[in-house]
Amino acid sequence: MTANTCKQIILAKRPVGMPTEEDLKMVEAPIPQPGEGEVLVRSMYVSVDPYMRGRMNDRKSYVAPYTVGEVITGGVVGEVVESNTAELQAGDIVLGHYGWRTHAVVAGNQLKKIDPTVAPVSTALGILGMTGLTAYFGLLDIGQPKEGETVVVSGAAGAVGTVVGQIAKIKGCRVVGIAGSKDKVRYLVEELGFDAAINYKEADRKAQLKAACPNGVDVYFDNVGGEISDEVLALLNRQARVVVCGQIALYNLEKPDVGPRMQSQLLITSSMMKGFTLGDYAGRLDEGVAQLAQWFKEGRLTYSENIVEGFENIVPAFLGLFSGENVGKQLVRLA
Amino acid sequence: MTANTCKQIILAKRPVGMPTEEDLKMVEAPIPQPGEGEVLVRSMYVSVDPYMRGRMNDRKSYVAPYTVGEVITGGVVGEVVESNTAELQAGDIVLGHYGWRTHAVVAGNQLKKIDPTVAPVSTALGILGMTGLTAYFGLLDIGQPKEGETVVVSGAAGAVGTVVGQIAKIKGCRVVGIAGSKDKVRYLVEELGFDAAINYKEADRKAQLKAACPNGVDVYFDNVGGEISDEVLALLNRQARVVVCGQIALYNLEKPDVGPRMQSQLLITSSMMKGFTLGDYAGRLDEGVAQLAQWFKEGRLTYSENIVEGFENIVPAFLGLFSGENVGKQLVRLA
Numbered sequence: 001m002t003a004n005t006c007k008q009i010i011l012a013k014r015p016v017g018m019p020t021e022e023d024l025k026m027v028e029a030p031i032p033q034p035g036e037g038e039v040l041v042r043s044m045y046v047s048v049d050p051y052m053r054g055r056m057n058d059r060k061s062y063v064a065p066y067t068v069g070e071v072i073t074g075g076v077v078g079e080v081v082e083s084n085t086a087e088l089q090a091g092d093i094v095l096g097h098y099g100w101r102t103h104a105v106v107a108g109n110q111l112k113k114i115d116p117t118v119a120p121v122s123t124a125l126g127i128l129g130m131t132g133l134t135a136y137f138g139l140l141d142i143g144q145p146k147e148g149e150t151v152v153v154s155g156a157a158g159a160v161g162t163v164v165g166q167i168a169k170i171k172g173c174r175v176v177g178i179a180g181s182k183d184k185v186r187y188l189v190e191e192l193g194f195d196a197a198i199n200y201k202e203a204d205r206k207a208q209l210k211a212a213c214p215n216g217v218d219v220y221f222d223n224v225g226g227e228i229s230d231e232v233l234a235l236l237n238r239q240a241r242v243v244v245c246g247q248i249a250l251y252n253l254e255k256p257d258v259g260p261r262m263q264s265q266l267l268i269t270s271s272m273m274k275g276f277t278l279g280d281y282a283g284r285l286d287e288g289v290a291q292l293a294q295w296f297k298e299g300r301l302t303y304s305e306n307i308v309e310g311f312e313n314i315v316p317a318f319l320g321l322f323s324g325e326n327v328g329k330q331l332v333r334l335a
Numbered sequence: 336m337t338a339n340t341c342k343q344i345i346l347a348k349r350p351v352g353m354p355t356e357e358d359l360k361m362v363e364a365p366i367p368q369p370g371e372g373e374v375l376v377r378s379m380y381v382s383v384d385p386y387m388r389g390r391m392n393d394r395k396s397y398v399a400p401y402t403v404g405e406v407i408t409g410g411v412v413g414e415v416v417e418s419n420t421a422e423l424q425a426g427d428i429v430l431g432h433y434g435w436r437t438h439a440v441v442a443g444n445q446l447k448k449i450d451p452t453v454a455p456v457s458t459a460l461g462i463l464g465m466t467g468l469t470a471y472f473g474l475l476d477i478g479q480p481k482e483g484e485t486v487v488v489s490g491a492a493g494a495v496g497t498v499v500g501q502i503a504k505i506k507g508c509r510v511v512g513i514a515g516s517k518d519k520v521r522y523l524v525e526e527l528g529f530d531a532a533i534n535y536k537e538a539d540r541k542a543q544l545k546a547a548c549p550n551g552v553d554v555y556f557d558n559v560g561g562e563i564s565d566e567v568l569a570l571l572n573r574q575a576r577v578v579v580c581g582q583i584a585l586y587n588l589e590k591p592d593v594g595p596r597m598q599s600q601l602l603i604t605s606s607m608m609k610g611f612t613l614g615d616y617a618g619r620l621d622e623g624v625a626q627l628a629q630w631f632k633e634g635r636l637t638y639s640e641n642i643v644e645g646f647e648n649i650v651p652a653f654l655g656l657f658s659g660e661n662v663g664k665q666l667v668r669l670a
Contacts, residue, residue: 267581
């Protein structure tokens, strides 16, 4: 990389199953000069998120597919190097959505200035950003948890799950997490105050789940999908709410995901299941950030990040999401 | 049957798959004298409904299972023969829930007097009763149809489906029915004013469905379940609503119902799916009856009944529900 080039990762071809380095290629490109109204940003933290896998397919979804040959876009926190807008100055820390690049030139109005005194700036990608907001709106608006109810969350140790569980505790619920290792289970219960957590890889998980939900399940916040979700749905109480936030178990499947159809279960229990994306709440993001920041200041909400170093580790960190390597928000820090 | 005995049908044993006459047995029993506060009723119309199949299983559901050895309960319209309550007199027409019997002695407060001047009394079991109310609350409260939206209803020619489609037309929607014969398709379009209807038994049903929904599906009112529902779900628009009212295709299955899990589809479209039963609206039944009766008086809502004659035809009429023999509400009229 010369002084005038940056690194970026493009979608070289659409993956079948788990993406490879053939699909996601690192390329160098010149850094353009920022024009009028534009800003040159140097990336500090790059976000890798499960939803990006869906965008790599050529299929209608809640966000348009990535175009082959183009840079993978997504959240980034960076520092302004040069600015041609009055609103931003060199040295400002900003949130952008320009994706997997070391540098980018973007319109100033596509960047949001971050106040580094509220919390570490990386939280703009996590607890005070997309994943925190996803947990906030999904749980509160769709899940509607009430004091004393049982909330189960899958992918509980992930960026969204850790926040869902903590908000459910704030709301006075019994919170049960589902995660993929003993360490995660311990973390959820001991560090985050979950009432119970189970390791879905254990043979008796079904019995563990039932034991952890002696009064059934009122809210299921599903980040994962697949068989473990079938087992949670079997425990739904009357008028339960199922929040479908993600289906990470399925994103790399090459065959259709088949299992028991759950309409009967929803019918028997008069329960509701709803999918959503943060875009559905575009008009309410400030409300969410304000409430999350307030809880954070009060010490009622903590966060964890799994940070790997170096641009060349973006793809491995992204793939690690699907093998459950992260606890909390997965980020890549650039030098 | 002597003057002092009545006929009744009991659950002799729990069916596996489609019920047989071994499972549902006709027996005679003495007619007790009505005590204080009680009423002797002679049945005129007996209702047979798909949900009864679920109650024949020994499994938690939205209503308790029938007890082996007891009479199959369900809606009946009858005439008061003898009354020991001030509120009812011999000759009054009443709605009861005492089930498959020629006569019954029941507490007066378990009967609802019917005004025969509003509509034929049999409608208290259909359009102005359980099935009409089920259509009304399911479609309007859960489906929330808006003018110009596309509403698809399965089991469209059945007791609930015919009302769902007509209410959706009143609300200004494009209405597409799914039914099981050419005659039903013709009836829905020509008699009830559906915009389109398809026969799910035809080989190109998927293409027909797509053609009938050029703007996708905003509300799916599902009485049937199974593969045809998978095909409708594939056409959901953003923020669509799926009302799970029944799953008649499955009630006699001996194996678990397996198919594509639909969480991904709900996620991609931010759609909602909810099961319900009329019991969820117990506090609002009068509102529903009043509105349905109003539409009926205005000529905006019509009804159809499929009436078979004779107590001995109750079980065949019930089984006919699962082979789709009825158009509209299936009733048995007693001599």
